[in-house]
Amino acid sequence: MRLARSFPDHVISKEALEAEFAKELKGEDTGRRAYIIEEKSTRKPVGWATIRIHQFQRKMTAADVGLALGEKTAWSKGYGTETARLLLDEVFRQLNLHRAEWWTFSENNVSVQLAKKLGFKEEARLRDAVFFDNRYHDLVVLGLLKQEFESIRAVSETSRDKTTVSYLQSP
Numbered sequence: 001m002r003l004a005r006s007f008p009d010h011v012i013s014k015e016a017l018e019a020e021f022a023k024e025l026k027g028e029d030t031g032r033r034a035y036i037i038e039e040k041s042t043r044k045p046v047g048w049a050t051i052r053i054h055q056f057q058r059k060m061t062a063a064d065v066g067l068a069l070g071e072k073t074a075w076s077k078g079y080g081t082e083t084a085r086l087l088l089d090e091v092f093r094q095l096n097l098h099r100a101e102w103w104t105f106s107e108n109n110v111s112v113q114l115a116k117k118l119g120f121k122e123e124a125r126l127r128d129a130v131f132f133d134n135r136y137h138d139l140v141v142l143g144l145l146k147q148e149f150e151s152i153r154a155v156s157e158t159s160r161d162k163t164t165v166s167y168l169q170s171p
């Protein structure tokens with residue numbers, strides 16, 4: 001998980017990780033939802049994803065979304081795109097939040113490209129905000145609002161409808 005999120009050298013013990021999941025399983029942590037990403041054909045776990053609802057406001061309006069494919073063989077096959085779209089459905093259509101945030105360090109081009117492909121806009125660069133590999137790195141913060149998400153979805157749903165119609169009309 002070398003390039004996961006904004007803290008690539010963050011290491012957590014198995015016990016600490018199990019304690020985190022146990023809290024969620026018991027329903028004690030309502031601010032975080034964690035998922036395992038499985039490859040459909042093999043049912044093999046290849047990564048994880050999270051939604052973290054911001055807790056610093058009294059109203060729940062925003063969440064961070066994060067994901068990582070731990071198996072490098074799973075990269076660049078569209079799994080990240082599919083997973084991120086499912087996370088955004090959850091954030092905007094189930095939790096009905098107003099805003100999603102995506103944080104990564106500036107050299108993580110694939111992560112930034114993926115966020116922008118989904119409609120996120122770069123909103124801030126936090127200079128020298130994280131330290132690893134013996135130097136500081138900038139953090140990039142990207143944001144997506146519910147109305148932006150819905151208009152992007154409306155376009156993709158309309159074009160999918162058109163594809164179906166033209167397919168049905170084909171001889």
Ligand SMILES: CC(C)(COP(=O)(O)OP(=O)(O)OC[C@H]1O[C@@H](n2cnc3c(N)ncnc32)[C@H](O)[C@@H]1OP(=O)(O)O)[C@@H](O)C(=O)NCCC(=O)NCCS
Nearest residue numbers: 003004005067068069075076077078079080081104111113
């Ligand atoms: C970042 C990550 C989640 C992307 O998932 P993925 O399944 O590899 O990405 P996808 O195949 O869905 O591609 C999404 C977009 O990323 C870009 N991309 C993907 N692979 C790329 C590559 N090898 N080189 C350059 N750009 C690439 C493209 O813009 C692509 O969209 P396109 O295929 O429509 O052009 C995944 O690579 C990963 O887990 N990396 C390590 C952990 C990490 O960085 N997590 C994110 C931290 S915020």
